Amino acid sequence: MNLSLVIFISLFIAPIVWGVSIFNQLVNLKNNTKKSWSNIDVLLKQRNSELPKLIDTCKQHMSYEQETLEKVIKARNLVESAMQTQNIPQLGSAEMKLEASLNGLFAVAEDYPELKASDAFLRLQTRISTLEESISDRREFYNDTAAVSNTRIQQFPDNVVANIFAFEEFDLLEFHIDELKDIDVAASFQS
Numbered sequence: 001m002n003l004s005l006v007i008f009i010s011l012f013i014a015p016i017v018w019g020v021s022i023f024n025q026l027v028n029l030k031n032n033t034k035k036s037w038s039n040i041d042v043l044l045k046q047r048n049s050e051l052p053k054l055i056d057t058c059k060q061h062m063s064y065e066q067e068t069l070e071k072v073i074k075a076r077n078l079v080e081s082a083m084q085t086q087n088i089p090q091l092g093s094a095e096m097k098l099e100a101s102l103n104g105l106f107a108v109a110e111d112y113p114e115l116k117a118s119d120a121f122l123r124l125q126t127r128i129s130t131l132e133e134s135i136s137d138r139r140e141f142y143n144d145t146a147a148v149s150n151t152r153i154q155q156f157p158d159n160v161v162a163n164i165f166a167f168e169e170f171d172l173l174e175f176h177i178d179e180l181k182d183i184d185v186a187a188s189f190q191s
Contacts, residue, residue, distance in 0.1 A: 146170035
């Protein structure tokens, strides 16, 4: 075989192999990021299905705390809306509101000994707390996978392949600085 033919074929095949390799890596990163978002979605749906049970249990004991329960319901609905539209910035804000309202609910529950002694309430409180921890862990994992994917899409030479095949960056699940401040639960429930 002619040496110039071998060089020509190598120069032609090498960029194709390189492009296919980068494309496959970018697809893998995109799918991992989508999978990590799906994991968050599953946990959010589980938590949102548990919240009405918690609210119903609390209603049986907390006759004077309707405003507290309404805050949890409103925050849950905001999270549900953000999940359905997959609006990640809105979800971050809604999650912070839900967490604050749940903390308020659990704080107010301290004033109701019969509620604190209720097996149903204790099970639901533990279940929701466990889900909150899992959601937090999954949020961190999602942000990690999204950051890796976004970095690869922006770096040369991967950005060449990413632009050709229209790979899009993922939004990070971020919280605004004012949402990260400590929450004064007592002030939240005063009229």
